[in-house]
Amino acid sequence: ETGVTQSPTHLIKTRGQQVTLRCSSQSGHNTVSWYQQALGQGPQFIFQYYREEENGRGNFPPRFSGLQFPNYSSELNVNALELDDSALYLCASSLAQNGYTFGSGTRLTVV
């Protein structure tokens, strides 16, 4: 059984640029959630996708967007990057509400 895979592991971008982060969910999981974890804080909910549709969204601006594909993999896109977007971005897959399986995250640094 494969776990959740995220790519890339690290990324450095310039303010104003756009970034795409990728996630392959665990086999059999049909729901993907994305979280932002700033240094020293708990994960903050960005949004969730279920069967390719956005299923809920946290308090993040529209420049944070996502996609889920038929194989349940997912992308997180962030436009017009700001310095405060620097964080660890975590992807988590699940089946129903049985708890998440997390990937190791993508560390994004905006300079």
Added chain:
Amino acid sequence: AQSVTQLDSQVPVFEEAPVELRCNYSSSVSVYLFWYVQYPNQGLQLLLKYLSGSTLVKGINGFEAEFNKSQTSFHLRKPSVHISDTAEYFCAVSDLSTGGFKTIFGAGTRLFVKA
């Protein structure tokens, strides 16, 4: 709106001593509750979960937690900790009245086990 409060930001404890990490939540009647552990530079790993049934939940690595509905608490315990338990621990809640799609995390408790 649901929220999760982890009452201690850091908990230092000696090896082989017992430990309790406290968690309180504010939500509607029906919730799912979780504890996750995060080791440095890694994602989060599910320790245990309460979905329904017995209020005492046992998880991996010898951890257990007790759901107390009247006190809206879900404290994590381990009778004897090891150096390898040093990590960040997160309490999380899913509010079923909102469809349960959104899991909210606390700010975390850093457990530091000393030799």
